[in-house]
Amino acid sequence: MDTRTGTPDGPAPRRRLLPAVQAALLVGLLSASSVGAGDAAVESGAAARASRVEAGEPWLDRSVVGKVHSQVLVAFKVAMELVTQSPSCNALFSELGADGAATLLASRYAAATKSCRPGAVAVTAVGQSGTWLCPGFVRLTSDEAAVILLHEALHFAGQTERPLDPAGPSALEINSRVRKACRT
Numbered sequence: 001m002d003t004r005t006g007t008p009d010g011p012a013p014r015r016r017l018l019p020a021v022q023a024a025l026l027v028g029l030l031s032a033s034s035v036g037a038g039d040a041a042v043e044s045g046a047a048a049r050a051s052r053v054e055a056g057e058p059w060l061d062r063s064v065v066g067k068v069h070s071q072v073l074v075a076f077k078v079a080m081e082l083v084t085q086s087p088s089c090n091a092l093f094s095e096l097g098a099d100g101a102a103t104l105l106a107s108r109y110a111a112a113t114k115s116c117r118p119g120a121v122a123v124t125a126v127g128q129s130g131t132w133l134c135p136g137f138v139r140l141t142s143d144e145a146a147v148i149l150l151h152e153a154l155h156f157a158g159q160t161e162r163p164l165d166p167a168g169p170s171a172l173e174i175n176s177r178v179r180k181a182c183r184t
């Protein structure tokens with residue numbers, strides 16, 4: 001999610017990234033990873049991963065601490081319940097060729113600070129598992145935070161966003177889709 005706004009449009013064109021867009025997203029990812037993701041890409045051991053996934057718990061980088069940590073735990077639980085109990089919620093993911101719960105469980109959460117623009121609460125590059133949680137994330141309600149985790153997981157699943165994808169939905173439109181489909 002970010003602070004960009006726009007006008008409503010039709011179904012989002014997917015898998016339509018231009019090279020320049022991909023490059024811009026990659027730059028965003030790299031700049032985000034330089035401010036705190038650290039060794040987030042390494043999850044210790046296949047057994048640990050399997051038990052985490054089985055328990056339905058989020059993949060958290062060690063940078064996620066304090067209020068952000070507790071917020072993610074609660075919001076992730078809400079998001080998992082929504083996507084597993086609501087077919088219309090999971091359909092947001094299946095339209096992208098993905099499964100909602102599996103996408104959430106494969107998402108990797110890390111704390112971001114300097115890479116967040118004013119007003120942004122989380123950042124995820126399209127097609128990438130890493131989600132950077134901005135300081136504003138802790139000020140959301142649990143339900144709002146769950147919407148954001150679903151929004152970010154949709155980016156992981158391939159959902160583009162305006163203006164990087166001029167034909168894509170805005171961040172606010174993605175949030176609206178999530179709220180409507182998942183009935184939050």
Ligand SMILES: [Zn+2]
Nearest residue numbers: 001002161171
């Ligand atoms: Zn977004």
